[in-house]
Amino acid sequence: MKKIVINGEKELNGVINVSGAKNSVVALIPAAILTDEVVKILNTPVLSDTENLKRIITLLGGDITFGNGEMIIDSKNVVNNAIPSDLSERLRASYYFMGALLARFKKVEIHFPGGCKIGKRPIDLHLMAFRKMGAVIDYNDDLYTIVADNLHGANIYLDFPSVGATVNIMLAASLADGITVIENAAKEPEIINLASLINNMGGNIVGAGTDTIRIQGVEKLHGAMIETIPDRIEAGTYIMIGAVASKDFKVCNIIPKHLDTLLSKLRDMKVDFSLGEDYIILNKSKDLTCTDIKTLVYPGFPTDLGQPMSVLLTQAKGTSHFKETIYESRTGHFPELKKMGANIEFEGMDAEITGPCGLQGCEVEASDLRAGAALIIAGLIAKGTTKISNIDYILRGYEDIVVKLTSVGADIAIIEE
Ligand code: UD1
Secondary structure, X not given: OEXXXXXXXXXXXXXXXXXXXXXXHHHHHHHHHHOOOEEEEEOOXXXXXXXXHHHHHHHOOOEEXXXXXXXXXXXXXXXXXOEOHHHHOOOHHHHHHHHHHHHHHOEEEEEOXXXXXXXXXXXXXHHXXXXXXXXXXXXXXXXXXXXXXXXXXXXXXXXXOOHHHHHHHHHHHHOOEOEEEEEOOOOOHHHHHHHHHHHHOOOEEEOEOEOEEEEEOOOOOXXXXXXXXXXXXXXXXXXXXXXXXXXXXXXXXXXXXXXXXXXXXXXXXXXXXXXXXXXXXXXXXOOOEOOOEEEOOOOOEOHHHHHHHHXXXXXXXXXXXXXXXXXXXXXXXXXXXXXXXXXEEEEOOEEEEEEOOOOXXXXXXXXXXXXXXXXXXXXXXXXXXXXXXXXXXXXXXOOOHHHHHHHOOOEEEEEEO
């Protein structure tokens, strides 16, 4: 079994370059099959999620070349094959082929998606939207068969501003007959990145980034190019590492606007940082102050940064109140942090974290991707050796994390045990 081993307490110094956003590129890749021409995606990170999407496109008959951060997808020969469970289960974003294949072929057969086990994660909003757009859905033996002979525009109100549902509706609506309006749409920056790609392909989407998105379906989309935005979650993770373990630590290729809420909380905590146009410089801050965190949809505090942030709170003076509001089981890292010596009391999705407290390295297990990121931060500041198991989750979402951290002086390695 692969494990990450960290010998903690090293002072990190140097530059980290943030990669393209996982949560963006996993929507951009399926969007490429909306056309039978070539789509080029720049700043594509090497992640198991991108590799698995590549596998699905290959299964569908698409041709992909990927190197130096450029993914070139030629969908001329794409056919409407069913997507089997051994591929759909490998990642959450496999379900974006629902919207993309429905748009292109008016039919899709796909098994239930995978992804981190952080709560129930139903897809009822996606299915409700497809039905409003004229689809008939059959669910049998874990296989969804979605058919829309007349895929048409619709007015869709989302009970919750789901990122996944917003993406899937945009994909399906881009080639549907007529206008689709999404009310209470997700406003995440990744939604804007996807709208830019579809518009570059000749689509007609306005309002992405607001809670009302209007998509005028077009008859055909053409080849285009797009650059994946920087990963705000990866950036936030390294920024928090800088706050507790560094000296002159520069995180480059960030869009500060996308990190507003995190930076505001870091100011409250008295983290020592200075911000440039597309970078941030941090120093380990000696007297961190406690703060309260409540995860929310964008532009609120991102749920994906909640777990890493809870490690920072163990180093801040006083008791911080922490509340996760998006998912029901995003607390898998708490027992592991407690094993390392953290003072955390939690019930359901509420926690009280009291600091500052010294952490001691030990054997811990990553219960999901961002829990894994939290344990890496903890390992970097802990005394002694931390061994993290179940690391496939981490490698799904952080490009070259071990290489990047080694380059700034961390003592970290992947071992086979
Ligand atoms: C996306 C991100 C994920 C992030 C999450 C919340 C990607 C690939 N993943 O996940 O990293 O943690 O946004 O910012 O971009 N829900 C329903 N019914 C639905 C769909 C969602 O009840 O049909 C609920 C979910 O269970 C969850 C909430 O809505 O409680 C948010 O889900 P959603 O925004 O869809 O998250 P994902 O797209 O899965």
